[in-house]
Each structure stands twice: as C-alpha cells, then as structure tokens.
Amino acid sequence: MARQLSLVPAPPLGPAVLEHVWPALRAALDGAAPLAVLPAGDGPAATARAVLRPEVPLEDDVDLVVVTSGSTGTGRGVLLSAAAVRASATATLDRLGGPGDWLLALPVSAIAGLQVLARAALAGRTPTVLGHGQPLTDAVAAMPGGRRYTALVPTQLRRSLAAEPEALRAFDAVLVGGAATDPDLLTAARDAGVAVVTTYGMTETAGGCVYDGVPLDGVAVRVAEGVELAGPVLAQGYRLDPAGTAEAFADGWFRTRDAGTWAEGRLTVNGRLDDVLISGGVNVSPQAVEAALRAHPDVADAVVSGVPDAEWGHRVVAAVVPAPGAAPTLETLRPWVAARLGAAAAPRQLHLLDAVPVLHTGKPDRRAVTRLIEGA
Template sequence: MRAPAVPWLLVARQLSLVPAPPLGPAVLDDVWPALRAALDGDAPLAVLPAGDGPAAAARAAVRPAEPLEDGADLVVVTSGSTGTPRGVLLSAAAVRASATATLDRLGGPGHWLLALPVSAIAGLQVLARSALAGRTPAVLPAGGSLTDAVAAMPADRRYTALVPTQLRRALAAEPDALRAFDAVLVGGAATDPDLLAAARAAGVAVVTTYGMSETAGGCVYDGVPLDGVAVRVVDGGVELAGPQLALGYRLDPAADAFVGGWFRTRDAGTFDGQRLVVHGRLDDVLVSGGVNVAPQAVEAALREHPAVADAVVAGRPDPEWGTRVVAAVVPSPGAVPELAALRAWVGDRLGAAAAPKELHLLDAVPVLHTGKPDRRAVADLIEGA
C-alpha cells in the first residue's frame, strides 16, 4: 500500500538579534560573522543599538517573534529622530549591490576601517564592503587613535566612513591620519561646505555620500548617483530607485514611501540629470514671519562663526512670528557666544527671518546611535530650559 503523500511544510524564517557591542574587537567576534551569514542568505539579522532605551525601541520596531517578510535578510532600524523607529527590510542582494557600486566608484576593493556604529547602515556597509572584498576590516576602538589604527592597516587602498563631526575633529587633531586614506566617505548628515573645503585643502580624499537605510546606505557620491541608481525629483522631493532599494518596512506593507519601485525620501532637492543637490528635509522647513527657513542652512552659518563649534537649530511656537528660530550651540574653546552677535551673523548671510531669536548653550550636541544629531533630544533640552 502506497504511503500517503506528505505536504511540504513551510517554515517561517525567524529574525535573529545581535546587540551592537562598543567599537572594538567584539565587533569582529559577534557582528562580523553574523553579517556575513546574513549576506549569504543563511540567517536573517538585526543589530540592536547600544543602550537600554534605544535597544528596547529597536526590538519593538523589529518584533523578532513575528515571521520575517519574504526576501529580507537584514533589518536595519531607522534612527527615529522624527518619529517612532522603523525596521527597514533589506535583501542580501540589495546590500551587495550597494557595496559593489561603492567599490566600483572608489576604484576597487580595499582595506576598510570601521569607525561608525554597526547598528546603523553606514557601519554595516563598511562590514559588507569588507566581506565583498574578502578582507577583514580594521576597527577603530571607541576613543581610540586614528593614527594608531591607520598605522596597523595594510598600505594599499585604505578606506573609511565618517560622519561630519568625526571629520571635523580628526581634521583638527590627526590630519596626517586622514590623508593616509584613499577615500574618506562622509555622510549621515549634511556636511558644511567650509569643512569639505578645509579637508580637501589639507589633502584629504573626502567623498560626500547621500543615502539612507532604505537605499542600503549611500547611493549618491559627490552628487553623482552610483551605477544602477536612478534619481528623480517630484514636487521638489527627491526619489530614488535601483537594485539597492529596500523591500519596505517591517510589518508595514501599506507604507506609501515605496511606490512603483521608487522610494520617496522626503528630502528637498534638485537634479539636472547628472548631479543631485539636496537642500534639506521637506518637513524640516520652519516658517517664521511667513518666510521659509531651512534649519540646515542656519546651522551651517552658525558653525562658520568663530565662537561656535557646533550647532543645531529648532523651531518653537511664537505668537508674533508663528515659529521662532532657536539655536542650540556648542561654544568654541574659550568663547562665549552671544545672541545679538549670532543674529547679526546669520541675518547678514541668510536674511532676517533666519536669524535665531533664542540661544541655548550646550556642552555637546546629543547624537543618535547613527552619529546623527538627536534633534528630538535637543528640542527636549530647549523646552526644559
């Protein structure tokens, strides 16, 4: 008698979680092998950021007990700087496509120095590019010397990725170490033109990058899309497409950011068919006295002032102006910034509407696990003050 047919059993893929260790040897022990397995399609992965609060928020966003969506190999948690964190679903093919396009643009595989958190896409891409090149990355320990890290790396084709704050600090303290890299990718936040000019004048091979978790990392370098990346601007907003695009958001199939193979970034920009210029977030514009004010432009102007080391700009309700432009600044060593001076400085460059009407001094700009400014925390500090 023939045995009864046994139907195929479909086993849902479960997401594994790896806590992000501090930058150091533990990254190569824990995250490095887990990411390589994810890129091979063997074990879907999400890396949780450090800290009890961020880790709990990330866990809530990825909901590891729920079955994983088809095709997803990596879930990257967005920073949540403007809302609840979300899990971005990436396939191994998308991450590999991004890494391959980056290496092609830079001139070939090389040795990478990891200096960014591995819970964010920029840090994970350093590992992915290293895996694609078949080379173990070097890791800059938290608080470690860039000079020492570079000295321990092979001399042929050295790359790293930094956020603007890291570039500014390294340019002041260890410019020779920066010059040792064949490319220093800078992204994660808008980079001041003066900082870029200073770095290039110092002989640093700086490459600006634009992208996000939804595009598996940077996909536009120095304004030029990587191979395979499509760019368009619709109603002033930047939209991106290509093989590096995410599948969508974790457990949110109705998200309207992904439509027809395009991702709507919510960034304002212009694109002439060859070069993309990003002007800031569409939803970050402050309307003060009926005039649109871009916070990023005010921040850039403030950082040019000799009394200001760093700055974040926010808006507060104002009965007269609608929105009051508020500046939170980190003073330069030995300096005491004054509101009147900063108002005149910004007003001369951007117009009276952009001049801050309120000033708060910070010891340091709070940052997210990605290294970007934590605008929500700054807003909370301003409200508390």
C-alpha cells in the same frame, strides 16, 4: 519554511564587533541567517525590539533588518535582501577605485556602519575597528598597506580635521554622510588634502547611493514632489508595515522626503521637504542656519529648532557647542547669521551645550535638543 530574525546587540566599537557582529553579518550576506543588530543602550534596544518583533516570522527574501534612527518620526525596521546590500557595496567599491581595507568608525546598528563591514567582506578583507576614544592616527597605523577607506559623519570629520588631519590624508577616500555636510567643512577638508566623498542615501537604499551628486552604477534618480530613487539597492519595505511600505515604495521607486534638483546627471539635495521654519512670514532652513553658525569661529557645533511664537510664528532657537576657549553670545551670532541668510534666520534665543546629543546612528538627536531647550 518561516525564517526567524536573529538579534545581535551592538557592542561598543572595538574588538567585540569583529567577534560578534562581523561573522553574523557575513552569514546574513550569504543568506544563511537573517540578522538585525540592536542599538546600544537599554532604551534604544527596547524600542528596536518593539519595531522588529522577532517572535513574528520574517517577510520573504529578507536577510538584514535595520532599524532607522527615527530622527524625523518613529523608527522603522527596513527590510533588506543580501542582494541589495551586495549591490550597494559592489557599486561603492567600483566607484572608489577598487577593493581596499576599511576602517569602521560608525555604529554597527546603523546602515552606514553595517555597509563598512559589508564592503570589507566583499573585498575579502577584515576591517579595522576604531576603538572608543582611540586616536585616528593609531587606528590608521594598524591598517594594512594599500588602498584605505573609511566612512564618517560630518561631526567626526570636523573633529578629526581639527585634531588629526594627517590621519585623514592617509585614506584614499573618506565617505561623509548621514547628515548634510557644511560646504565650508568640505572646502577645508579638501584644501587640507583629504579625499572627501559626499554620500547621499538612507537605510531604504542600503546606504549611500549618490556620491558627490552622481548616482552609483545601477541607481536611478528623479525629482517629483521630492527626490525619488530606484535600482538594485532598494529595500523591500518596512517590517510588518504594509501601509507604510505602499506609501513609500511604488513601481520600483522609493519616495524620500527630501527636496532636491536633478540636472545634467547630478543631484543636489536641499534638505527635508518638511524641515522648514516660518519666522515672520519667511521660510527659514534650519540646516542653513546651522551651517552659518558652525562657520563662526566661536562655534564648534550647532543644532537649530523652531519654538512656537505668538508674534513670529516660530522663534529660531540655536543650541551651540562653543569652540575651545570661546564664549559665543546671541549678540555676536545674530548679526553673523543675518548677514549670510537674512534677518529672519537670525536666532532669537541661544543655548550652550557641552555636546550635541546623538542617536544610535550618529545623527544629531533633535528631539533631545528640543527637550533640553524647553527644560531650560
């Protein structure tokens, strides 16, 4: 009998998550009711519906469909079985030292937030939800005693480390993923006594599957043209997209679009294969420039893009959020970046932002930043 996909709108972080999404996810993990959580906002929700096409019967053996952010292209509906989600959650709990209580601080329309709920479900615990604007300290105080875990994106870690480091120290592990984490930020967090664990993975691997460079139990890694992953955590493909599925999934392996190295049982990810700017004939990594900019005391956050330029090929453009009370200028940031990465990487154009726009997953919305730059 054909199974139909149930759609649940993602509520704002708060009690409504436990009322609406929590029971629906547990039912999906039991194989009782296939689920997709729509991202918040009319635009993202409409885009997700178009990808999901709930009126079309669901592919076989699928229990959860998660729409990707589309940060590097059109968003896709990733087909996950309950077994894959459970395998990921179980391996994570084993790696972290056993079951504990989880604080949800990420959107539940994305795999990172859904995995927090799944890990709590497998541990037999009800998660605590960080409300919008709620201090992290208050949320930690509401959690039961014993082992405590949470998952954050780098921007959340940076803000919490500056404002509430004592709250971060209350966790037995703080998983950080969704985007590359600046080495300086990791060092600062660990020096402050925060048990940070870097995670690498994606919706197609049911969330993070490589922790601090080491694959979770059952996960295999190899590097060919790019990083490839295998194991029980893999998705079955993309919703109503057999061609895309065949291109990305083959012989039990998922081909990411990330560059990396695999040596002595440890993976190092070096950014996207296609995320390189050529400026003045020199390859420039936007992620490396962003990390250098965030290390400047006048910069709270940064997104870097390339604008076509007749002379340079691409002109490196930086959009930065100033640190409180600071007023960064191109004249101060260019030599700072050049000293660390070379002259070609130094931004030739600067835009100041109040905040970096984000996608429903919490990742920076690079296309929105590009539109802001082009419209300036």
